[in-house]
Each structure stands twice: as structure tokens, then as C-alpha cells.
Amino acid sequence: MENILLKDNVxxxxxxxxxxxxxxxxxxxxxxxxxxxxxxKKSNLRGRGGAGFPTGLKWSFIPQHAGCLRYVVCNADExxxxxxxxxxxxxxxxxxxxxxxxxxGFAIGANHGYIYIRGEFSAEAVLLETAIAAARAKGFIxxxxxxxxFNFELFVHRGAGAYICGEETALLExxxxxxxxxxxxxxxxxxxxxxxxxxxxxxxETLAAVPAxxxxxxxWYASIGRGKSAGTKLFCVSGPVKKPGVYELPLxxxxxxxxxxxxxxxxxxxxxxxxxxxGSSTPVLTAEEARDVKLDYESLAAAGSxxxxxxxxxxxxxxxxxxxLRVLARFYHHESCGQCTxxxxxxxxxxxxxxxxxxxxxxxxDIDTLYSVAExxxxxxxxxxxxxxxxxxxxxxxxxxxxFEAHAAGKTCALRTALAGKSEAExxxxx
Amino acid sequence: MPxxxxxxxxxxxxxxxxxxxxxxxxxxxxxxxxxxPKLSISGNCRMCLVEIxxxxxxxxxxxxxxxxxxxxxxxxxxxxxxxxxxxxFLLINHPLDCPICDQAGECxxxxxxxxxxxxxxxxxxxxxxxxxxxxxxxxxxxxxNERCILCTRCVRFCxxxxxxxxxxxxxxxxxxxxxxxxxxxxxxxxxxxxxxxxPVGAFTSRDFRFKQRVWFLKKTSTVCLGCATGCRMTAHxxxxxxxxxxxxxxSQTNTWLCDHGRMTYKAxxxxxxxxxxxxxxxxxxxxxxxxxxxxxxxxAKSEAAVLGSPWLSVEDNAALARLAISAxxxxxxCFEFSSGQGIKDGILVNEDPAPNTAxxxxxxxxxxxxxxxxxxxxxxxxxIKVLVTEARAAGLVKTALKTSGCRLIVFAQNRSEIPAGAxxxxxxxxxxxxxxxxxxxxxxxxxxxxxxxxxxxxxxLWNVVNKLAAYSGTSLGLxxxxxxxxxxxx
Ligand SMILES: Cc1cc2nc3c(=O)[nH]c(=O)nc-3n(C[C@H](O)[C@H](O)[C@H](O)COP(=O)(O)O)c2cc1C
Ligand code: SF4
Ligand code: SF4
Ligand code: SF4
Ligand code: FES
Numbered sequence: 001m002e003n004i005l006l007k008d009n010v011x012x013x014x015x016x017x018x019x020x021x022x023x024x025x026x027x028x029x030x031x032x033x034x035x036x037x038x039x040x041k042k043s044n045l046r047g048r049g050g051a052g053f054p055t056g057l058k059w060s061f062i063p064q065h066a067g068c069l070r071y072v073v074c075n076a077d078e079x080x081x082x083x084x085x086x087x088x089x090x091x092x093x094x095x096x097x098x099x100x101x102x103x104x105g106f107a108i109g110a111n112h113g114y115i116y117i118r119g120e121f122s123a124e125a126v127l128l129e130t131a132i133a134a135a136r137a138k139g140f141i142x143x144x145x146x147x148x149x150f151n152f153e154l155f156v157h158r159g160a161g162a163y164i165c166g167e168e169t170a171l172l173e174x175x176x177x178x179x180x181x182x183x184x185x186x187x188x189x190x191x192x193x194x195x196x197x198x199x200x201x202x203x204x205e206t207l208a209a210v211p212a213x214x215x216x217x218x219x220w221y222a223s224i225g226r227g228k229s230a231g232t233k234l235f236c237v238s239g240p241v242k243k244p245g246v247y248e249l250p251l252x253x254x255x256x257x258x259x260x261x262x263x264x265x266x267x268x269x270x271x272x273x274x275x276x277x278x279g280s281s282t283p284v285l286t287a288e289e290a291r292d293v294k295l296d297y298e299s300l301a302a303a304g305s306x307x308x309x310x311x312x313x314x315x316x317x318x319x320x321x322x323x324x325l326r327v328l329a330r331f332y333h334h335e336s337c338g339q340c341t342x343x344x345x346x347x348x349x350x351x352x353x354x355x356x357x358x359x360x361x362x363x364x365x366d367i368d369t370l371y372s373v374a375e376x377x378x379x380x381x382x383x384x385x386x387x388x389x390x391x392x393x394x395x396x397x398x399x400x401x402x403x404f405e406a407h408a409a410g411k412t413c414a415l416r417t418a419l420a421g422k423s424e425a426e427x428x429x430x431x
Numbered sequence: 432m433p434x435x436x437x438x439x440x441x442x443x444x445x446x447x448x449x450x451x452x453x454x455x456x457x458x459x460x461x462x463x464x465x466x467x468p469k470l471s472i473s474g475n476c477r478m479c480l481v482e483i484x485x486x487x488x489x490x491x492x493x494x495x496x497x498x499x500x501x502x503x504x505x506x507x508x509x510x511x512x513x514x515x516x517x518x519x520f521l522l523i524n525h526p527l528d529c530p531i532c533d534q535a536g537e538c539x540x541x542x543x544x545x546x547x548x549x550x551x552x553x554x555x556x557x558x559x560x561x562x563x564x565x566x567x568x569x570x571x572x573x574x575x576n577e578r579c580i581l582c583t584r585c586v587r588f589c590x591x592x593x594x595x596x597x598x599x600x601x602x603x604x605x606x607x608x609x610x611x612x613x614x615x616x617x618x619x620x621x622x623x624x625x626x627x628x629x630p631v632g633a634f635t636s637r638d639f640r641f642k643q644r645v646w647f648l649k650k651t652s653t654v655c656l657g658c659a660t661g662c663r664m665t666a667h668x669x670x671x672x673x674x675x676x677x678x679x680x681x682s683q684t685n686t687w688l689c690d691h692g693r694m695t696y697k698a699x700x701x702x703x704x705x706x707x708x709x710x711x712x713x714x715x716x717x718x719x720x721x722x723x724x725x726x727x728x729x730x731a732k733s734e735a736a737v738l739g740s741p742w743l744s745v746e747d748n749a750a751l752a753r754l755a756i757s758a759x760x761x762x763x764x765c766f767e768f769s770s771g772q773g774i775k776d777g778i779l780v781n782e783d784p785a786p787n788t789a790x791x792x793x794x795x796x797x798x799x800x801x802x803x804x805x806x807x808x809x810x811x812x813x814x815i816k817v818l819v820t821e822a823r824a825a826g827l828v829k830t831a832l833k834t835s836g837c838r839l840i841v842f843a844q845n846r847s848e849i850p851a852g853a854x855x856x857x858x859x860x861x862x863x864x865x866x867x868x869x870x871x872x873x874x875x876x877x878x879x880x881x882x883x884x885x886x887x888x889x890x891x892l893w894n895v896v897n898k899l900a901a902y903s904g905t906s907l908g909l910x911x912x913x914x915x916x917x918x919x920x921x
Contacts, residue, residue, distance in 0.1 A: 164603075179600075184474040184494050338581065338600070338607035339475040345520035348605040352558050369553050376516035379488040380477055 001224070004212045004232050005089055005096065005205065006248045013134040016095040022140050024211035028103045029148040036107040040210065042218025044230035049075050049166075049203030050279065050309045052297050061190035062108040062198045070110040071194040072101050073175070073201040076117040076124075077159055077166035081280035081331060082311030085234035086204035088246045090117075090124045093208060094131040098154065100207035102141060103214055105152045108200055113154045116171050119161040128156050163335035167383045168201045170337065181337045182383035205234055226252025229296030233307070237263050239314030240270040251296040251307075258295060258312065270316040274400070278308020280328050281388030283395035284315075304395075320415040321400040322407050325392060326354040332389040342377040343386035349373050350393055357407040364408045371397045433499040438506060450492035450503055451479055461505055462514060462543055464630050465582040466493035469686045470591055476521075476582050478543070480513040481505050489513055514547040523554040524605060526577045534632030536645040540580070560605050569597075569617030571690055572626060572634055576608045579633035585609060585625045592687065592778065593619045609633070621778065624687045627677055638694070639675045643667075651882035652679050654869055656742070656862055657692035659770060659783035661871030664688055666863060666882040672700060673863060673882055683875055689780050696863060699883070703846035705858035706886040717858070717888055721895070724819075724840045724855040725902030728759065731816035731838075736763035736806060738828065739794055740821035741785030743842075743892060744867025744879070746915040747821075747859075748787070750893035750907070752794045753915075754819065758905035763815060765806040766794035768827070773872055781872055785823070789870035793919050807831040819899075821892075822848040822856075842892055857899070859892035860885040866912060867891075868921065876921060 010016045028036055041056025062070055074097065078086040089097060101113045117125050132154050135141045143151045157175055159165045165174045169183035172194050193199025209231060213221045222230045229251035235258055237244050242264035249258060255275065259265065266272055275290040276282060283305040285293065293303045300307045315324065329351040338344040353370045356362040374390035374397075381387070397404055407413055434443045437454050444453045449472075451461050464476035472494045480489040484502035489509060504510065521540065529535045562576040586598045586609065597615040600607050611617060617625070626636040648667040655662040655676070662685035667675045673696040678688040698704070708720020715723075728735050737755035739748040748766060755764035768791055771782025794800075801809070809815050811831040818825070818832070822843035825832070829850070832839060838854040849856050862869075862879040870876050890898075897909035909915050 162603075184472065184491075333604055336604040338603040338605065339473075341475070341477050341517050341520045341580070344581065344605050344607065345523055348560065349520075349523060349554065352555075376520065380480060380513060380516075382474060 001232075001250060003248045005093060005208050005234060006246065007093055010093050010095065011091070013095060013131065013138065016093075017138075020215070021095050021211070022099055022135075022138075024214040025099050025102055025140060026146055028106055028214050029146055029150055033107045033109060036103065036214065039218040040107070040213060043213045043221035044218075044225075044228060045206065045209055045213060045221060046229070046297065047203055048205035048209075048233065048310070049168075050080065050281070050306075052307060055202060055206055058190065058202070059104065059108055059200055061188070062200060063191070064109065069112075069195070069197040070108055071197055071199040072104045072108065072110045072113040073168075073171070073189075073194060073199055074101055074113065074115040074204055074207055075166060075168060075171060075201055076115050076121070076204045077163075077171060078118050078121070078204070079163035079166040079335075080309045080311060081328070082236060082238055082276065082313045083279050083309040084236045085246050085310060087121060087124055088234065089204050089208050090121070090128060094128055095135065096208040096211055097204055098128075098132060098135050098141065100210035101154060102145065102152050103210050104200060104202070104207060106150050108198075110200070111151045111153065113152065114175055114194070115154065115156045116165070116175055117156060117158055118166075119159040122158070125156055125158050132156065162337075163331070164337045164383075164385060167385065170383070171201065172199065181339055182385075184382060225250045226294065226296045227298060229298060229307075233295070233310050235262075235295065236309075236311045237314065238311070240267045240316045240318075241265065241314050242267055244314075249295070252294050252299070255290050255293050255295055255312070259314065266314075266316060270318065272314065273317045273319065274315040274321070276311075276313035276315070276392070278306045279311035280313065280331070281384075281391060282306040282308040283391045284399060286399050318415070320413050321396055321403045322354065322357050322413060323415075325396045326351065326358050328392050329354050329389065332385065336385060336389075337383075340381040340386065343381050343389070346373050346377040346386065347389050350389065357404065358413060360407075360410075360413075362408045364405070366408055367397060367401065367404045370404075433497045433501070435497045435499070435501040435503060437503045444497050446496075448497050450481060450490070450495050450497060450501075453497050454481075454492065454503070454505060459505055461492045462547060463493055464539055464580060465584060467584050467587075467628055470584060470587040470628075473583050473587065476517070476580065478514065478517050480510060480517075482507050482510050511547070514543075515550055518544055518548040519550060519553070521580050522552065524560040525580075526559070528578070532575075532578065532632040533635045533640040534578075534629075538632060539630030562608050567637065568611055569622055571622045571637055572617055573637055573640060574609065575633050575635070576610075578631050579609055579629075580631055581607055581609070582630060584628045584630070585634055588621075588625055588628060589617075589619070592624075593621050595619045620689050620691060620776070620780065621687055623690050623693050624678070636675065643669055643674045648674060649882075651880050653863070653879045653882065654786075654877040655688060655692040655695060656786035656869065656879070657689065657695050657784075659781040659786055659788060659872040660684055660774065660779050661786055661869055661875065661877055662688055662692060662779060663877070664692070666696065668882045671883045683873070684871065685779055687779060689778070691780070698845050699861045699863045701845055701847075704886070705843060705846055705856065706889050707858065709846070709849065709853075709856035711854065717895075720855060720857060721898055721902055724857065725899055727817050727838055727840065727854065728819065728899070729903050733759070733761045733763075734814065734816040735759045735761055736765075736809070736815045736818050737761070738764070738803075738806060738818060738820035738824050739766035739768075739791045740824035741768045741783075741788040741791045742823045743787065743791070743821050744862065744869060745787065745790040745793060745919060745921070746867055746912045747892035747896075748791045748794050749915040749917075749919055750896040750909055751819070752798050752800075753907045753909065754896050754900055755800075756798060757907055758900040758903055762801070763806065763809060764798070764800040765803050766791045766798070766800055767802050768792070769803075770872060783872060786871070787869045789872065789874060790868065793870070793921070797919055803827060810835050810837050813837075817854075822850060822853075825850045825853070842895065857895050858889050859895050860889050864889075865891040868916070 045055045046052045165180040170180040174180035189199040247262045272287040333347040333351040374393035377386040378390040474494040479492040482504040663679040680686045770788040775782040864885040893915045900907045
């Protein structure tokens with residue numbers, strides 16, 4: 001099927017416009033805003049930032065009484081290890097995002113939008129600024145858009161490199177100029193978001209899908225994909241496959257097809273061991289589990305994992321699970337904002353145990369401790385970062401316990417020793 | 432008005448009430464660190480997790496509002512496990528230096544560990560995160576970052592109560608630590624409250640630390656006389672020495688104490704505390720001092736005057752009034768003092784630095800007398816030969832006294848209080864040593880309770896007045912504080 005988001009030759013305004021771009025905005029401005037929200041609801045579009053919350057429903061939570069400021073915020077922080085799809089949209093199809101935000105603004109009655117972009121994406125931030133300037137020059141952004149009387153200003157705000165600022169309320173704190181730390185919820189952003197005003201916050205990929213939905217209708221979008229997982233999704237494949245990269249496929253595509261057909265299979269001499277299907281925070285699947293699973297919200301949940309951000313991390317037999325987990329633990333330990341007791345203390349504890357195991361200083365009891373520390377963190381914190389640490393730990397230990405035991409007993413990593421000197425198998429390279 | 436159930440017991444609460452507050456109403460205690468009733472909700476410690484029927488996750492009781500029909504459980508296995516886990520997390524990087532920690536005995540970590548955990552540590556000692564140990568952060572506080580559990584109460588106190596925002600959490604993850612913002616010192620007038628609300632030994636009082644283990648302290652509830660607000664407080668003392676003052680939270684005046692008020696106990700046990708009389712500059716025993724003072728008063732006859740004091744209790748002012756009326760038989764007396772507009776800093780401190788302006792006014796209501804201006808005028812014009820008053824009240828007529836040649840007989844507690852040129856000084860018991868009635872700026876009547884005994888021979892002021900009158904041949908019949916209040920309508 002034809003791509004909705006990843007298209008060639010639409011990066012600049014002229015070609016985007018020539019291919020029908022900004023027609024949806026014009027169409028939307030002639031509609032009743034509530035109709036647009038209905039259409040997005042009908043499309044079954046769900047958040048592509050990780051949680052998969054129904055987008056139309058989220059928009060419908062925005063209070064509609066007059067006189068209150070509202071905001072649309074785009075989450076372009078893209079910090080989840082393994083994820084590199086939003087960057088691709090910004091590079092190839094920035095106007096779909098800009099148009100999607102203007103439509104979202106009109107739908108919820110917001111006159112201001114912010115794109116919060118990951119600090120490292122400096123070139124992309126410039127690219128967005130340029131695209132917004134071009135759209136403003138043509139009257140797609142700014143005052144009285146296309147003569148409709150609707151005003152919409154759009155700003156790009158660069159983050160400073162903290163993963164936690166991808167969590168929506170930490171992002172809002174950061175956008176307001178404070179330290180990026182998640183807020184207690186409720187109140188949710190739809191009620192009290194940016195500058196204490198009702199705010200819709202969506203991922204880049206979510207917002208970029210909106211123009212097509214307005215143009216072709218919610219039913220059309222809902223017909224793509226599988227069941228309640230509608231539409232296409234960008235999958236970011238990393239690891240030892242022949243052609244790693246970003247692929248746009250309908251939800252419900254078999255993971256096997258993604259790896260075999262799109263990515264050309266595993267590299268020569270590599271055998272699949274495991275797949276992290278939805279970004280580093282999601283539970284790992286064994287090769288066995290990965291073989292038949294379909295890439296959609298429901299199927300992955302049934303398989304005990306999550307679709308997450310769509311970052312498919314492929315792990316082969318040459319990679320050490322203990323080491324991989326250690327890389328993840330180092331990341332989460334570093335990125336925890338430190339507010340909540342279990343996350344602040346637990347992430348560091350987990351990393352220390354993994355360091356011990358990896359360095360041959362562990363003991364058999366460490367494995368159970370590791371697991372129970374993760375259990376102690378899960379579902380008990382302000383934001384899901386603690387879960388994002390705990391879920392990989394629990395799934396790695398459960399599914400690859402043998403490797404952990406070998407580390408504890410053998411006092412060193414057998415794989416690492418076997419592979420010493422082979423530059424191809426940099427441990428943890430997939431992440 | 433949602434009705435909810437907590438551990439099977441039903442309670443109706445007002446909308447917006449949190450589960451923690453609702454439980455408290457039922458007498459069910461939910462452990463907490465970051466929650467403080469007077470600060471915003473932060474929800475970071477996760478100590479207050481409770482189970483809500485049909486909810487997939489445990490919820491923080493401090494931040495979850497009661498909703499109609501909720502059924503909450505505070506003692507299930509799931510809740511108990513969560514509490515134990517939180518304590519384990521809090522303790523893994525804690526230095527466990529209780530033997531040298533001044534918080535020991537009133538420490539949130541020690542208390543909850545005993546109550547909710549008692550689990551053996553699974554963490555390797557050598558892997559603990561180290562942080563900065565003690566250092567002074569302002570005139571009254573010491574901060575030991577290693578003991579901090581990052582509950583942010585201190586940060587919120589400075590941001591929300593004093594609005595001075597000196598503190599901040601620096602860094603993140605387990606490298607987080609509390610620090611002063613650049614260029615700030617923790618020198619606001621409420622800083623010692625931070626030592627109280629810090630649940631652990633991270634913030635401790637420079638004044639109090641290492642003076643006394645807390646389990647030796649006895650507690651006496653009393654009133655601060657630092658200003659007209661009249662905050663309620665508790666004096667902590669042992670073996671006749673006061674070690675610290677802490678707030679006694681109440682809805683009428685105060686949750687906190689100001690640092691000035693906290694230090695008011697210092698004068699009571701200061702080196703210059705008077706236990707004898709002073710004539711001119713020489714110390715003499717109380718009896719000859721009284722005799723000397725009485726002689727001067729007798730000489731002056733009706734040209735003697737009495738000035739009450741807003742720093743003295745109603746009882747002691749009443750005794751002075753009786754001295755004027757019954758012994759001196761003079762019309763030169765004054766119990767009228769001006770008060771201010773009330774709280775001056777938006778928190779507690781009153782414009783009126785005296786604790787009993789309203790209480791002294793009762794004597795004016797009962798006996799009349801002259802205004803302070805009038806009395807000043809009479810002193811300045813030389814019509815008053817002897818003035819009997821209290822040391823700080825003497826300050827109110829300082830200028831008049833300077834040139835008048837009037838002899839000043841003052842009651843004082845400390846040598847440093849004695850006004851220049853005082854002829855005779857008589858010591859009296861402080862209100863940490865004797866009960867006294869005070870009326871604050873709102874008209875609230877409060878009584879001090881003695882926490883310690885005065886030095887031998889030091890008596891309440893009403894008693895000294897009684898003796899003074901006796902030396903002049905008048906019996907005022909002041910044999911008790913109650914008796915002094917006899918003709919006062921409180
Ligand atoms: C630790 C953490 C990091 C996150 N990082 C991102 C991110 O980089 N980009 C993103 O879109 N969502 C991220 N999210 C999810 C957001 O909180 C939020 O759910 C999302 O932006 C909502 O948009 P959506 O409904 O369009 O998915 C993160 C969540 C957590 C807990
Ligand atoms: S879970 Fe971790 S990252 Fe999230 S708010 Fe708590 S401490 Fe911060
Ligand atoms: S210093 Fe005390 S009050 Fe402040 S955050 Fe640490 S434990 Fe809490
Ligand atoms: S405000 Fe006044 S009464 Fe309260 S503690 Fe301070 S000095 Fe004492
Ligand atoms: S008291 Fe509720 S989270 Fe700290």
C-alpha cells in the first residue's frame with residue numbers, strides 16, 4: 001500500500017502543496033471543529049508516542065467553554081532508545097506535521113502550538129523553522145489562515161537532551177522553563193497543561209497522520225491496519241539485519257514480514273535471539289515469540305509486550321543479554337528524574353547489580369534481587385519511567401535467566417570472552 | 432460530599448479531601464514523608480500508597496481525592512509490601528549514621544523502619560552513593576545531604592511559606608541533592624522550621640544539635656512572647672534547662688515559629704540573668720535592694736509613678752496597678768500602649784513587638800490612669816520623682832527620663848536589659864518559669880506554663896511587687912497569681 005507519512009519529494013512547501021498538501025487544512029477550516037474531532041475518533045488513530053491512547057478521545061477531553069486559552073503541543077523529543085521515526089518525518093515530510101498541528105489547533109480551539117524537539121536534533125529544528133516560515137508566508141500559519149478568521153501561531157522549542165522531557169508533563173514543565181520533571185496526574189494536560197491551560201499533546205507521527213484523515217475520512221483510515229489498531233505505523237528497525245531503517249507499514253503486519261521482507265532478513269551468519277518490539281522500555285520477546293507475532297497494539301499486548309514507539313530492536317545470538325540490559329540500566333539510571341523513591345533508588349541499584357554480574361563479581365542471589373528490585377518499582381511511581389526500567393529487567397531475567405546464571409556462576413561473560421577481538425559483535429551495539 | 436470506605440469504615444468527606452486526610456479523620460494513620468498539611472502535594476516519596484478496590488495500581492493517599500463509593504484499604508499485603516519496598520529503597524543509599532545523627536529518636540526513617548519494615552539490607556555497603564556531609568547553610572541550619580530522602584518539604588517550605596525560594600533539588604536520579612540556589616543563603620526568619628519538617632537528619636538546628644538526645648527531653652506547651660502574635664509552642668527541656676522551642680500547631684495562630692521567637696528561651700538561661708538586685712551598678716541581695724527601692728518610693732510619695740508593661744503578663748501588670756493605687760496612692764499610672772496593624776510579614780511576625788499590649792489594656796479598662804504621652808510629659812516636666820516599671824517598658828519613656836532627674840526603679844530579667852541610668856533593678860521570674868496570662872493581637876487569651884524553675888530567690892514579679900509594698904508598709908495581699916487577677920475581667 002501507499003505510504004501516508006513517509007513520502008519522497010514532499011519536503012519543501014511547493015512540492016508538498018503540489019501533491020495536495022494543505023488542502024486538508026482548507027477543508028478542515030470549513031468544518032465544525034467538533035466534526036474534526038469526530039472524524040479523528042472514527043479513524044481509530046492512536047497515539048504513536050508509546051502509550052497508544054486514542055487521539056480523538058484525547059482531543060475531546062479539552063473543555064470547550066469560551067474564554068480559555070488552549071494549546072497544541074507536539075512531542076518531538078524522540079528519546080526512547082531505538083526510536084528514530086519522528087526525525088524521519090521531520091526530514092521528509094515536515095509540512096504534514098505543521099498542517100496536522102494547525103488542524104488540531106482548529107479542532108480544539110487553540111491558537112498556539114509548540115513543537116518541543118529533542119536537543120540533539122539541531123538540523124531538524126532548523127528545518128522545521130524554515131518549513132514553518134514558508135507555511136506562514138503562504139498564509140497556512142499565522143493570522144486569519146486562508147481567510148477563515150482562525151489564527152494559529154506555531155513555535156519550535158528545543159530541549160536540552162533529557163529523555164524524561166519526552167514524558168508529556170515533564171515536557172510541559174521544560175517548555176515553561178522549569179526543570180523537566182513529570183507532574184502528578186490528575187490533573188491531566190487536557191484540563192491543566194501548558195501554562196495551566198487545557199492542552200493536547202501528541203507525538204509527531206500522530207499529528208502528521210491527521211491531514212490524511214481529514215482528507216480521506218476517518219473510515220478510510222480505520223480500514224487500514226488490523227482491528228482496533230488502525231492506520232500505518234513507522235517501524236524503526238535496528239540491529240544485525242541486512243537493511244535496518246524506518247519502514248511504514250500497516251499495523252498488524254507480521255514482525256517476521258518486517259524483518260524478512262522489508263529488512264532483508266538477518267545479516268549473514270547471524271541468528272535471531274530476541275526482539276525488543278516497541279522501544280527499549282518494552283518487554284523483550286524471544287525469537288520463538290517474535291516469529292509469529294503481529295505488530296499491532298492488541299497482538300503485542302497479548303504476547304506480553306507492547307507496540308510502544310515502534311522501535312524494533314533486533315538481537316542476535318552473538319549478543320549478551322546481561323550486557324544489553326546493563327546498557328539499558330545505565331541509560332535509565334542516568335535519565336531518571338529522581339523524584340520518586342523507587343525510580344531514583346531502584347535504577348541505580350539495578351545498574352550496580354548488572355555491573356557486578358557483567359564484571360564477574362556477582363553471586364547467584366543477585367538474580368533474584370535484580371528481579372525483585374524491578375518488581376518493587378513497577379506501577380508505583382509518578383510517571384512510567386520506572387516501569388520502563390523494570391519491564392525490560394523482568395522480561396530479560398524471566399526469558400534469558402540462563403545467561404544471567406552463567407554470569408553469576410562463571411563469574412564472567414562467556415560470550416564476551418568467546419567474541420573477544422571480533423569487532424562485528426560490539427556488545428550492546430543494537431542500542 | 433463523597434462517601435467512601437476506608438478499611439471497611441464509612442466516612443463522608445467534603446469534596447477535594449484526599450484519602451490521607453480522610454483516613455486521618457478516622458484515626459487511621461498512613462505513613463508519609465513528602466506530605467505536609469501546610470505544603471503543596473508533591474507525591475514523590477510513594478510511602479503513602481494504598482489499595483483502592485478495582486484499581487489496577489496502588490494509589491498515593493496524599494494526592495488521591497476521595498470519590499463517591501471508593502473503597503480503600505490501607506493494610507493489605509500489597510500495601511505492606513509497597514511500604515517495605517519504599518523503605519528499602521530509601522535506605523540503600525542512606526549512610527545509617529544514627530549513632531552520630533542528631534535526629535535519632537525522632538527520625539522518620541528509624542520510626543517507619545521499626546513499624547513497617549524490619550527487613551535486612553540486601554544492598555552492598557560499598558556501593559552506596561556518597562553525598563556531601565554536614566555543612567552550615569545559614570545562621571541556624573546544618574545540612575547533611577547524605578541523609579536526605581529528597582522529599583522536597585524544605586524546598587516547598589521556602590517556595591511556598593516564606594516565598595524566598597532559597598533551596599532547590601540539583602542534579603537528578605540518585606545523584607539528586609538539595610542545595611542553595613546560586614547566591615542565596617538560608618537566612619529567612621523561619622529557617623528553623625525546616626529542621627522540624629525535615630523528616631530525617633538532613634537539616635538540623637545549629638543551636639540544638641548535639642546538646643541533648645531527644646528521648647531525654649520533657650515537653651511543656653506554652654506561648655511565645657516574641658511578639659503580639661503569641662504563637663503556641665512547646666518548650667523541650669531536661670534537668671531544668673531548656674534546649675529548644677518548637678511550634679505547637681493550631682488553627683488560631685500558627686503552624687510555624689519564627690526564628691526570633693525560637694531563640695527567646697536563650698535569655699532565660701543566659702550568663703547575665705539576674706538573681707539579685709542591682710543598685711546603680713552594683714549587685715546586692717534582693718532584700719536590701721527592695722528596701723532601698725521602697726525608701727526612694729516613700730520619699731517621692733504621690734510624685735511616684737507606675738508604668739505597666741506590654742511585655743508583662745496580665746497578673747504582673749495587675750500587681751503593678753495595685754502598687755500604684757493601694758500603696759503609692761498615686762494617679763500617675765499608665766497601662767495604655769499602642770499596638771500595630773497586626774501581622775507584618777504576611778506569615779507570623781506582628782507589628783507589635785510586645786506580647787501583651789491587649790492584656791495590659793485590661794488594667795486601663797479596670798482602673799483608668801493616664802495615657803503614655805501624658806505620663807511622658809509629667810516625667811519630662813520633672814513632676815515625677817520615681818518611676819516604677821519593667822525594663823523594656825522604660826524604653827517607651829526613654830527620652831522623657833533622660834533629662835528629668837526622675838529615679839527609675841525597674842524590673843528586669845537580664846543585666847543587658849537594664850536601661851542606662853536605672854537607679855534600682857529588681858529581678859523577677861521569666862514566663863518560662865512562672866505562669867502568666869497574655870492576650871494576643873486577636874484578643875486570644877493564652878497562658879504560659881512553667882518549663883523550668885527560676886534560680887533560688889527569683890520570684891514572679893507580682894510577688895516582688897507585694898514585697899516592695901510591704902517595705903513601704905502596705906499589704907497588697909498578693910499571695911498568688913490568681914489573687915492578682917481578682918479585679919480583672921478576662
Ligand atoms: C519516560 C518517557 C519518555 C517519553 N518519551 C516520549 C518521546 O520521546 N516522544 C513521544 O512522543 N512520547 C514520549 N512519551 C510518551 C508521552 O508521555 C505521551 O504519552 C505522548 O507524547 C502522547 O502523544 P501520543 O498520544 O500522540 O502518543 C514518553 C513517555 C515516558 C514515560
Ligand atoms: S518514575 Fe522516575 S522519571 Fe518518572 S517521575 Fe518518578 S523518578 Fe521521575
Ligand atoms: S533535606 Fe530533609 S526536608 Fe529537604 S528534601 Fe531532604 S529529607 Fe526532605
Ligand atoms: S511570630 Fe511572634 S509569637 Fe510567633 S514565634 Fe515569632 S515572635 Fe513568637
Ligand atoms: S506522602 Fe504521598 S507520596 Fe509522599
